[in-house]
Amino acid sequence: MSKAKITTKKKTTTKKTKEKTRFDGRKANELRPLKIESSVLPNADGSAYIEMGRNKILVGVFGPREMHPRRFAKPNEATLRCRYHMSPFSVDPRRSPAPSRRDTEIGMVMNWAIEPAVFLEKYPRSVIDVYAEVLEADGGTRTACINAATVALVDAGIPMRDLVSSCAAGVIDGQIVLDLGDYEDKEGEADVPVAYLPKLGKITLLQMDGILPIKVFTDCVDLAIDGCLQINEIQREALKKKYGISEEAEE
Amino acid sequence: MSKAKITTKKKTTTKKTKEKTRFDGRKANELRPLKIESSVLPNADGSAYIEMGRNKILVGVFGPREMHPRRFAKPNEATLRCRYHMSPFSVDPRRSPAPSRRDTEIGMVMNWAIEPAVFLEKYPRSVIDVYAEVLEADGGTRTACINAATVALVDAGIPMRDLVSSCAAGVIDGQIVLDLGDYEDKEGEADVPVAYLPKLGKITLLQMDGILPIKVFTDCVDLAIDGCLQINEIQREALKKKYGISEEAEE
Amino acid sequence: MSKAKITTKKKTTTKKTKEKTRFDGRKANELRPLKIESSVLPNADGSAYIEMGRNKILVGVFGPREMHPRRFAKPNEATLRCRYHMSPFSVDPRRSPAPSRRDTEIGMVMNWAIEPAVFLEKYPRSVIDVYAEVLEADGGTRTACINAATVALVDAGIPMRDLVSSCAAGVIDGQIVLDLGDYEDKEGEADVPVAYLPKLGKITLLQMDGILPIKVFTDCVDLAIDGCLQINEIQREALKKKYGISEEAEE
């Protein structure tokens, strides 16, 4: 039975129905348990640890620092350089430690998701490295990486226009649900990861794989943005806990 | 039955006998259908497309341009840099897109075949890149690449001493034949690719694999040179079609 | 039957017992046949060939020469750079010519073993390359490489504080034996390669794999040092043969 068949049939019923309970007992619009902690790495300029469901991810920020080789430096702004990497034991079966094409692509979309939030123009010719290490993966790693990277950037004292918050929504058995875990991810008809800048009202990450009518897709985006707003609060809490007040970090 | 046995037995009869017809109906001294077109790539400084039998090859020339890193630049002349590359789908079965040792060797012999024809001394410290992309392969790709590269160099406005023309001859069933296609290539006792500069009377590519008495080998070279002269005319036509007159490009 | 069981049981009897004869008829404290010759490579600044048992190893020294890229140069001394490499046919079955992790580690420990003996401070900003090529391997290649490298360094005219001499000792069937060949290496309970600077009384290479009580281990080290001292004489002979007198090379 193909995905499209399901989603097309259920088109009329996919309006954030919240009756069915999910694999892990969550409601359709409920996030997985989320925990963010900043300043967790002694040698990084900024860092954060996130648990989002069973995802366990460390992000370290280094910089602004000098770009090597210098000819890659941008004359008017800093270069943001995101790297996404998974530990060999983060998934089953074990994966090779060499970067995959998927890793490269996720590094690119992380970069695009975060760049609009950073005052890069304050650090011409320099580089800001954001290294995300996925220690354990449970679906939605890219959104978790973006959430942690944002907190780590603030932790590094880098001035931000806004906090980037990221979350996916998807469709399972015709129902739109928030923040899919990996059991759901594999079963689901579609997955829509989104990153959002609440102050600026901008979507900075948007991907989708699956088969969805436009309306269902945009409903997914709306639900994912709802999730982002919830996560934004948690990010602020994590920073407040560390700094007393998070506002100054956002200008 | 080993190759040498055949060729030694047939030694007396290998004098360009033209009785037998070939796999594809050609005469022994007949080229495969040949088509060359120049200026086919919008972003290259010069380019050419060749169909030689079922070979389909695009060549792009970039330069003269600055050499990076500079320490590899030659103080008194330009560096010619030929690259031979096959698409994954050019052969059966599919090949890896990573360059093979064969690719590297063919790039080297292309370089040597073409260098003597180029006024490299006019562009000290610079580099001229010649990139050959084999889209479909049908035996004799290196000769086809050289033919197209020459036209592409003229198309790029690079002054040439002569047009390099290239063709193979070989021995099949004791008969010397011109311009082997891949069915013949695999069956043949020997294959002798040659590149020739007609004005200067110089052989600039010469390779051979097989087992041949000297006399048969030199007969092959002679026949291949005949083929080169025919191809030279076709190259001139291709350039004339584009530029009205090809002579100016050769000084 | 595990290694530890053996070595623990035999602890009291492992005092350099010399009764048993070995696979190749040697006594417990007897070196394998050893031959060192210097100045064997025409293009190296210094070189040596060693046969130690069936090990056949060539070492070439190049330098002191300019370090590329320059930013890796040390301002106050030369950089010693040892490379350990095995020919594909040096072992059975054939190995890949690409360097293995073991090769990298042995290059590191060779470096540490030899560095203390070289007056690196005489050649600031330069590099001394020591390339060891194992043509045939027979157990104890790293010790043989160090012995040959030392002779090659003197041959290159590089001033040395001392000649580094290297030899392993190990435990087989509870007996401590000197300079294990590869048949013994695979059977043995432990192998302890040592490099020693006789004048300075310093151990500069020390590794061990196996399971040994401290006392047995230090007995192995003592026996290995005995072996080093014997080898030191052979190194001096090799240099004397070439230069008449080896003392000047050591300051």
Add this chain to the structure above:
Amino acid sequence: MASKSGIVSRLKRRKIQEVLGAGNRMDGRALDEYREITLKTGPMEKTSGSAEVTIGKSRVLVGVKVQIGSPFEDTPEKGVLMCNAEFTPIAHPTFEPGRPGENSIELARVVDRGLRSAEILDFGKLSLIDGSAVYMVFVDIYVLSYDGNLFDAAALAAIAALKTAKRPVHTVKAGVITLTKKTQALKILRSPLAVTLAKIGDTFMVDPTADEEEVLDARLTVAFDEDGNICTIQKGGSDGITTEELHKALELAQVKAAELRKHL
């Protein structure tokens, strides 16, 4: 796909934005207008299927090869689809020979994800001996000329090549695989087509050129199947878009996808 921070890029951007301010594009096109598109299927004889697409001066050749190989460990009874993209150095002066860069990896991944999420093949029918021998479908994207919008060209060429591909037919008897002389179409179940929009300043436009891609703020690629469903989305570029912009962009893309489909 160069950096937009250099001086040349900034001048280029200023010029493009000036023209956009007057509702025009540098090459005179309307914002919702594609350049000329050509599609040729079957140009390569040694493939199972092939197609060449040009969009303006961009040119992409796709070759499909179907061969026998080993299945993935976690899907032992299924055939395999592999997408690969090569940016040949003849396509643009800034493309260098060598390992695939980020942009070619993204191109291959987006086309691959599009084909996979549209479930174009019944992979369960592409197994010969479960666990050991299945059909591998290689889709090689060969970029011959670059002037922007490779996503749409590659997606169109890929599906056109797949739809016209003929795979070899093998028989299996007592564990022995024998090649027959027959071939058979791949049976493509769905045909996703990609539409790419660029946002420069506040203006959206379809089918960006290389110059427009160099200076764009955001890029949105949407693949649609024949029923108008979205199969894949990829947002690129270092600016965000609002939900309103998204809605308009999706509507425009859906219309353009239907237009593109006429070429198939």
Add this chain to the structure above:
Amino acid sequence: MASKSGIVSRLKRRKIQEVLGAGNRMDGRALDEYREITLKTGPMEKTSGSAEVTIGKSRVLVGVKVQIGSPFEDTPEKGVLMCNAEFTPIAHPTFEPGRPGENSIELARVVDRGLRSAEILDFGKLSLIDGSAVYMVFVDIYVLSYDGNLFDAAALAAIAALKTAKRPVHTVKAGVITLTKKTQALKILRSPLAVTLAKIGDTFMVDPTADEEEVLDARLTVAFDEDGNICTIQKGGSDGITTEELHKALELAQVKAAELRKHL
């Protein structure tokens, strides 16, 4: 693990030696005193076993995975142990992403040699079908933070992860391997633990920090099993040691290994 020849390193060394001259260390520790050690087993759910160790600000995570694979050619009836170490770029500003460097290769090799020479597993019992299917035990050392003494942290984390690891259980019938729902402990036969000493000038100290490693003259790592036997030795650093120094170092290391063992 930077070069000790730079100006910064030489100033650092002078300072460290001054303090050592008075019998102290920069962080106030005694020469034979470890920093605070923590060990947590089982932090990663998707592994067969895992452990995280911190020694001061150094932090190492080890994940163990047990899977089915092919045996080595020369030991067709034995399971396989593979150690790998990754210096993640978050661990230190000087660590760059990319291929493993010399230091991570040495770390993996020393831990690997320690486990192997201690014969921690009965590899003969880890074969399912001799010659074609055996259990592969992957030990991945993931360095999350570097402040010296990775050898001791990695060796402790590795053995702790292995001792708590549960491997899948398969049945073999007529050459067909079937996964059961059972798991079973790996049965670790011996537990080697590493103790690293640094020599700066003529002074030996345990558990060197990153600063101490940067300026050290010699480094000695000794792994001991539970009976006090030595399993592996690795000397590093570009100065030698005398036999007297070796004897004292071994005695000290043996005492410290017994202390470390309390964390297991």
Add this chain to the structure above:
Amino acid sequence: MASKSGIVSRLKRRKIQEVLGAGNRMDGRALDEYREITLKTGPMEKTSGSAEVTIGKSRVLVGVKVQIGSPFEDTPEKGVLMCNAEFTPIAHPTFEPGRPGENSIELARVVDRGLRSAEILDFGKLSLIDGSAVYMVFVDIYVLSYDGNLFDAAALAAIAALKTAKRPVHTVKAGVITLTKKTQALKILRSPLAVTLAKIGDTFMVDPTADEEEVLDARLTVAFDEDGNICTIQKGGSDGITTEELHKALELAQVKAAELRKHL
């Protein structure tokens, strides 16, 4: 094999040409004169066969290993020959450790093509189980010292090593391969030997030194079998040759090949 465009090379070239003008070579040899050649077979005990050749100060060691492996897909019932060349960094100050460069690839390819086109082995007899287990013949060319003319040295060493090689003998019963204690010669059917000529200005000479190779205009390598047939030709260098020059060169090469053969 360095570039001939540097100042040093141009001075070198002027000097070599001056001397050639008087009919001489820098080392006093005649134009058709080889340097001293030595050949030693069997120096390496752990190989199936080995040979070391010196030509002047050039020195090449070839090791042959015969092992069981998988056949190529398109020749399932044939054994496999693999040639590999390594330019060790001890051979010349300009050789750097690392990946094989262009020159070592060309050397391996030319020797490989020579052996292959001469059909030195009956590959059909080197299969144990068609499609799954055949003998692999590895020919590893190890360049220990470089002073020009590696082609001739490597070709001579390769065929000498192959002619004296003894492969293991296995028995096959019911699909099970068992190693016996017997060995057996490889049965080399033909012995191609290469002769290399350099052209500097208008002068041809055999057996070029490193200096001569650095400044040469053209290079011609011709391999002959024992009947005087040509097996392989490789022209190198960035100048062409006329057909007259070719004829003379081939005659000279044929004579020299016969001389070289006396060393075999």
